[in-house]
Amino acid sequence: MARLFQNFPDAIARTVEIAKACRSRSANSNTNIPTSRCRTANRAAASEDLTWTGARERYSLDRYPEGIPADVQKRLRDELQLIAKLDYARYFLTVYDVVAFARNHDKEILCQGRGSAANSAVCFCLGIPR
Numbered sequence: 836m837a838r839l840f841q842n843f844p845d846a847i848a849r850t851v852e853i854a855k856a857c858r859s860r861s862a863n864s865n866t867n868i869p870t871s872r873c874r875t876a877n878r879a880a881a882s883e884d885l886t887w888t889g890a891r892e893r894y895s896l897d898r899y900p901e902g903i904p905a906d907v908q909k910r911l912r913d914e915l916q917l918i919a920k921l922d923y924a925r926y927f928l929t930v931y932d933v934v935a936f937a938r939n940h941d942k943e944i945l946c947q948g949r950g951s952a953a954n955s956a957v958c959f960c961l962g963i964p965r
Contacts, residue, residue, distance in 0.1 A: 878924035882957075883915050885931060889960035910956045918957065931961045 840846040890911060894903040903911075918924055930946075937944035946963045958964060 878928055879915075879919040879922075882918065882924040882927050882931075882961075885928075886911060886915060886957050886960045889962055893960055893962075907956060911960065914955060914957045927957060927961065930958075930963055934961075934963055 836850075837847055890903050890907065894907065896902065918927060934944055934946060946958075
């Protein structure tokens with residue numbers, strides 16, 4: 836890179852400076868996530884409650900006489916465990932609140948995920964994607 840930018844000696848130094856500034860805040864940090872309307876200190880428990888309530892609605896007994904399929908239950912438990920471990924419950928609750936607010940005001944909101952979020956059973960059960 837130094838050879839490519841030899842006519843711009845400050846470019847490499849500035850790039851390193853910017854990279855260091857970006858590293859000071861982790862991309863996975865929860866520090867910039869707004870606080871949801873969750874009224875309990877245990878956000879993980881609140882997100883779990885909402886997820887299982889949503890799962891019972893999505894997998895209603897009239898469509899699934901046996902209840903929530905075992906593979907879905909396992910996936911939900913695994914995802915919820917990871918969400919709790921990474922302390923991401925606040926993120927899920929906030930997105931849930933934003934989507935619920937929009938829908939309660941007769942506004943449709945585009946909900947799409949990338950990577951594993953796009954296939955998240957928790958998101959599905961929270962009603963984030965329709």
